[in-house]
Each structure stands twice: as structure tokens, then as C-alpha cells.
Amino acid sequence: MAQFQAEPLALSGSQKNWVLFGVGLGVFMSTLDVGIINVALPTLVQAFNTSFPTTQWAVLSYQLVSSGLVLGATRLGDMWGKKSLYQGGLVLFTFSSLLCGFAPSIEWLIGFRALQGLGAVFISGLGLAIITEVFPSSERGRAVGVIGSVVSLGIAFGPSAGGLLLSWSGWHSIFFINVPLGIIASFLIARVVPPSARIEGKQKFDFFGAILALLTLGSFGLGMTLGQSQGFGSNNALILLAIAAVSFTTFLVVEAILKQPLLELKLFRNLQLSMGLLSGWLAFIVIGGSLLIVPFFLERVKQYPTVKVGLLLAVSPVLSGLIAPLAGILSDRFGARLISSIGLGLMIGGCLGISTFDAQITELGYVSRYFIYGIGLGLFQSPNNSTVMGSVPRERLGIASGLLSLSRTSGNTVGVSLIGAVFGALIASISAGADVSVAPPDAIVAGFQGTFRFAAIILCGAAVASVLRIGRGEAGEQGSR
Numbered sequence: 458m459a460q461f462q463a464e465p466l467a468l469s470g471s472q473k474n475w476v477l478f479g480v481g482l483g484v485f486m487s488t489l490d491v492g493i494i495n496v497a498l499p500t501l502v503q504a505f506n507t508s509f510p511t512t513q514w515a516v517l518s519y520q521l522v523s524s525g526l527v528l529g530a531t532r533l534g535d536m537w538g539k540k541s542l543y544q545g546g547l548v549l550f551t552f553s554s555l556l557c558g559f560a561p562s563i564e565w566l567i568g569f570r571a572l573q574g575l576g577a578v579f580i581s582g583l584g585l586a587i588i589t590e591v592f593p594s595s596e597r598g599r600a601v602g603v604i605g606s607v608v609s610l611g612i613a614f615g616p617s618a619g620g621l622l623l624s625w626s627g628w629h630s631i632f633f634i635n636v637p638l639g640i641i642a643s644f645l646i647a648r649v650v651p652p653s654a655r656i657e658g659k660q661k662f663d664f665f666g667a668i669l670a671l672l673t674l675g676s677f678g679l680g681m682t683l684g685q686s687q688g689f690g691s692n693n694a695l696i697l698l699a700i701a702a703v704s705f706t707t708f709l710v711v712e713a714i715l716k717q718p719l720l721e722l723k724l725f726r727n728l729q730l731s732m733g734l735l736s737g738w739l740a741f742i743v744i745g746g747s748l749l750i751v752p753f754f755l756e757r758v759k760q761y762p763t764v765k766v767g768l769l770l771a772v773s774p775v776l777s778g779l780i781a782p783l784a785g786i787l788s789d790r791f792g793a794r795l796i797s798s799i800g801l802g803l804m805i806g807g808c809l810g811i812s813t814f815d816a817q818i819t820e821l822g823y824v825s826r827y828f829i830y831g832i833g834l835g836l837f838q839s840p841n842n843s844t845v846m847g848s849v850p851r852e853r854l855g856i857a858s859g860l861l862s863l864s865r866t867s868g869n870t871v872g873v874s875l876i877g878a879v880f881g882a883l884i885a886s887i888s889a890g891a892d893v894s895v896a897p898p899d900a901i902v903a904g905f906q907g908t909f910r911f912a913a914i915i916l917c918g919a920a921v922a923s924v925l926r927i928g929r930g931e932a933g934e935q936g937s938r
Contacts, residue, residue, distance in 0.1 A: 472649060476591050477600055479645030480584045481607045483547050486638045487580045488608050490554075490573075492615015493622070493631045494519075500628050505563040514567045517682060522574035523581065524866040525675040529667035531582040531859030532719050536660045539583045539590070539653035539855055544646045546579025551639025558632035586858035589846040590653060595789055597847060602785020602839035609778030609835070613771040620767070666719035669708040676701035677867070681874045689874075720856060729848035730857065732922045733841050734864045736797070739919035740804070740837060741868025743912045746876020753880075754905045758816055758898045772824055776831030781839045788840035793847075794923065797840040801920040803833025805913050812909035815902050841923070880908045 494516055501512045534542050553573040560566035585604060592600040622630040680697030687694060712718040725731040748770070755766045788796045807830025814823070842861055849857040881904075888900035896904075 473591050473596075473600075475645065475649040477588065477603055479642055479649055480543075480587055481604055482638060482642040482645065483543070483580050484584045484604060485607045485611045486635055486642060487550065487577045488611030489615045489618060490577075490635060492612055493619035493634075494570075496616045496619035497623060497628050497631050500623055501563070501566070504628055505566070507563045511563060515563070515570045517679070518567045518571040519574035519577070520866070521675050521678050522571045523578045524678055524863065524870075525671040526575065526578045526667075527582045527674075527859045527862050527866075528670045528719055528856065529662075530578045531586070531855040531862075532667075533662065534579070534583045534586060534653070534855030534858075535852055536662065539586050540646065540650045541653075542579050543583045543587060543650075544643055546576045546583070547639055547643045547646060548576070549573075550576030550580060551636055551643065552576075554632045554635035554639065558629040581862045582859045583855055584858070585842060585846055585861060586854035587650060587653065589854050589858075590851065591651070594847055598785035598788035598793060598840060598843045599782060600785065601843040601846065602782040602788075605781035605785070605835070605839040605842065606778040609774040609781060613774035613778065616767050617771070620764075661717045663712075663715060663717065663719040666708060666711055666715070669704050669711060670719060672704040673701050673708055674863070674867070676704065678870055681870050684874060689878075720860075721853070724849065724853065724856075727848055728925065730845055730860075732925050733845040733848070734860055736801070736919040736922040737838070737841050737845070737861065738864040738868040739915050739922065740801070740834075740841075741865050742872035742875060743804070743808070743915050744834070745869030745872030747872075747909070747912060749873050749877050750880045750905060750908060753901060754814060757896075757901050758905075759818070769820070769823060769827075772827045773831040773834065776828060777835035777838065780832050780835030784836045784839045785843065787836075788843055793840035793844040797837045797844070798920060798923050800833045800835070800837030800840070801916055801923055803829055804837060805833075805916045805920065807831070807833055808909050808913040808916060812906045812913070814905060814909075816898060876908060876912065879911050880904050883907045 498509065498512050498516070501507075501515065502509050505512070530542070530546075550573055553569050553576055556569040557566055557573060560569055585601065588600050588604060589597060618634075619631055622634060676697045680694050680701060683691065683697065684694035689695070689698075709722070712720050712722055751770060752766055755761045755769060756763075761769070784796055784800065807826060807828075810826035810829060814826075845861055846854065846857055884896045884900045884904035887903050888896045
């Protein structure tokens with residue numbers, strides 16, 4: 458498959474920067490919302506006088522819709538144009554945020570959050586595609602790095618912003634904050650983003666493939682979630698995961714037969730794309746899983762208050778966000794494969810350093826080890842994303858962006874279950890079957906250390922996938938500058 462065929466649109470430097478700002482604002486809004494809602498769950502339980510499992514569906518409905526529909530949404534972006542669908546997603550996300558703030562019951566809030574997830578799927582799925590269309594290959598790394606920085610900072614500031622809004626003006630404000638941001642972002646997209654490329658010729662949307670993708674991703678996400686709470690041997694989890702496996706197999710068969718499939722399987726013959734997605738997926742298994750177990754160490758072993766835990770958890774995403782634009786510039790100059798591989802090496806070293814945490818670790822010791830990990834994450838993610846986006850033709854940028862979004866969400870889903878299971882199993886083996894919530898601190902320390910060594914092994918797999926990318930794509934990239 459031809460490499461780096463995404464021809465940029467002819468815009469001035471200031472126009473491209475405005476496009477970057479507009480798209481970045483939309484992406485920031487959608488990522489900020491994730492951390493805000495997680496912090497607000499205990500407050501929502503009290504506000505609606507309901508149970509915590511019921512309130513969790515305000516998170517799950519958003520996640521299931523935004524992950525299950527991503528391939529269909531991004532395929533439509535390639536067919537109909539990315540600008541109009543991205544802007545439509547912004548409008549829908551903004552309007553549904555307003556509805557969430559006025560929700561009269563938890564059931565209405567869950568429904569409005571699903572609507573919000575539908576808007577978010579176009580924002581997260583098509584943002585990188587628009588950026589790749591606008592910026593030439595010589596500037597693409599920097600632009601993708603800025604978007605990566607926006608994502609990291611949105612994740613980092615979400616919990617703290619949620620806590621401030623909850624203390625100042627109640628739970629309604631965590632949704633209302635999206636309204637002015639959404640209006641500004643929608644206005645900018647309408648004014649500064651040029652019309653997007655579309656696939657030439659008569660196109661048919663693969664509705665059957667879209668339904669199978671929704672069934673696969675929805676069943677998988679819900680099955681993994683129920684597996685965490687009910688156990689992976691429970692009937693509900695097993696049935697859902699079996700449905701996901703059957704529908705995924707059927708999806709692959711259907712996509713291989715159709716002339717105009719939702720997802721062209723031949724795209725994966727390109728190692729720049731497939732290995733980039735694989736390495737990103739493995740990295741997000743570690744990222745998602747580590748965010749689950751680190752609070753147990755900080756709260757149960759170190760006895761830190763919630764505010765301090767939140768600040769320490771923000772170290773890695775803040776560092777990643779700060780380094781991401783620099784990583785993009787370096788990848789433009791020295792090649793994305795080199796910079797992303799260095800980033801993975803630093804992440805592996807960081808995980809091994811974090812695996813030495815014990816009850817005597819100081820805040821400085823925590824930050825110094827996470828400094829290595831966070832810098833590595835920033836160096837890896839943006840060049841890796843740039844490589845994936847630069848490896849497909851311009852008319853397939855939407856689906857490539859969707860695959861990146863899917864690798865992130867599915868990696869997080871698997872990471873929470875896999876890393877959490879390893880953490881729990883190690884603690885149970887040391888503390889005579891004790892649950893994580895009641896295990897003694899020394900068992901948590903041992904489980905924490907072993908889990909991060911396991912995470913380092915996963916990242917070694919990501920590094921191998923990154924190195925395995927054929928040199929031809931990198932050479933083609935540099936030759937186009």
C-alpha cells in the first residue's frame with residue numbers, strides 16, 4: 458500500500474494554527490468530561506438518591522456508545538466529509554451536556570450521557586483526521602503532538618476541575634461547563650476548517666458491518682465491565698464475551714466479502730498502520746490499568762488524602778502533555794519510529810522504577826520515577842499517532858483516526874481488567890486470599906511491585922511491535938519533506 462498519501466490542504470500558517478486551536482478545543486472538552494464525571498459519581502448517588510452501580514451507568518452509557526460507534530462514525534466522515542460531522546458532533550455534545558445538567562432523574566441522566574457519547578464519537582474519531590488533512594507531513598508530528606498534549610492535559614485537569622466545580626456550584630456545573638466551550642469550538646470549526654476530502658465515486662455505507670461492530674464492541678465493553686464486578690466466570694460476563702467473539706468473527710468474514718466494507722482489512726497489511734495500532738493498544742493497556750491500581754497504593758499504603766492522591770496522579774499526564782509537542786517536532790526531524798521507540802524505552806524504565814515503590818517511598822521518589830514514565834509516554838504517543846495517520850491515503854483518514862480511538866478505548870478496557878486481575882491475584886497469593894479492599898499494606902506493596910513488572914513486559918511487546926515497522930514507510934515520510 459502506498460505510504461503517506463494524505464496530501465495537505467493549502468492553508469496559510471495562521472489558518473492552520475486556528476484549525477489546530479478549534480479542533481484542540483473540542484478534543485479538550487471531550488477528554489475533560491471523562492475525569493469530571495468520575496469525580497462526581499459519589500455526589501450523583503446522593504443527589505438522585507440511588508445506588509452506586511446504577512450511577513455507574515452514567516459512565517458506562519457514554520463509554521459504550523462512544524466506543525461502539527466509532528468505526529461507523531469515522532467511515533461516514535470519509536464518505537460525507539469530516540468537517541460537517543465533527544461540527545455536528547460538537548453541537549450534539551454541547552446540547553446533550555446542557556440536557557445532562559437539567560436531568561430530573563438518574564435514568565434521564567444515563568440517557569443524556571449516551572447522547573453525549575454519540576457526539577463525542579465524532580469529536581474523538583475525526584479530530585486527528587482533520588489535523589492530518591490540514592498539515593503537511595513535515596509539520597504533522599508537531600500538530601499531532603499538540604493534540605496529544607490537549608488529550609493529556611484534559612485527562613489531568615478533569616478530576617481537579619470536577620472537584621472545584623462540585624464544591625463551588627454543585628453537580629449541574631460539571632455539565633454546564635461544556636456549553637460555552639462547545640459554542641466557541643463550533644464557531645471556530647465553522648469559520649476556519651476547510652471542506653474535507655471525500656471518497657470519490659458512488660459509496661454505500663456498510664450498515665450490516667456497522668451493526669456487527671457495535672455488537673462486538675458493545676458486548677466486549679459491557680462483558681469486561683461485568684467481569685470486573687461479577688467475576689469473569691459469571692454467566693452475564695461469559696455470555697456477553699461469547700457474543701462479542703461470534704460477532705467479531707462474523708464481522709471479519711463480512712468485511713472480507715463486501716466490495717465497500719466498513720473497514721478495509723487490507724489496510725492492516727501495512728505494518729506502519731498495524732504495528733502502530735498494536736503498540737498503541739498495548740501501551741494503553743498499561744496506562745488504563747495503572748490508573749486503577751496506583752490509588753490503592755497511595756491511599757492504603759501511604760495514607761495520603763484524596764486531594765494529594767489526585768495531584769500525584771496528575772504528574773504523568775501533565776508531563777506527557779508538556780512533552781508531546783516537542784515529541785512531534787522531534788519526530789518531524791528524526792522520524793516517528795525512532796522517537797516513539799525511545800519513548801517506549803523510557804516507559805519501560807519508568808515502570809521498572811515504579812515497581813520499586815515501597816512503604817517508605819517519598820513524594821520526591823514518586824515524582825522522579827513517574828517523571829521518566831511520563832516523559833516516555835509523551836515521546837511515544839504523538840509520533841506513534843502521526844505514523845498511523847500518515848500511513849493511509851487521504852480518503853481513509855477518518856477510519857484510521859477511528860482505529861486509533863478504538864485502540865485507546867479498548868486498550869483501557871482490557872487494561873483495567875487485566876492489570877486489575879494480576880494485582881488482585883498477587884495480593885491474594887500473598888495474603889491468603891484477601892481482597893484488595895481489606896489486604897494489609899505489605900501485601901498491597903508486593904502486588905503493586907509485581908504488577909508493574911508485568912506492565913513492563915507488556916510494554917516490551919509494544920516496543921517490539923514499534924521496531925518491527927518496515928523502514929520503507931519511514932523513508933517515504935522523510936522523502937516527502
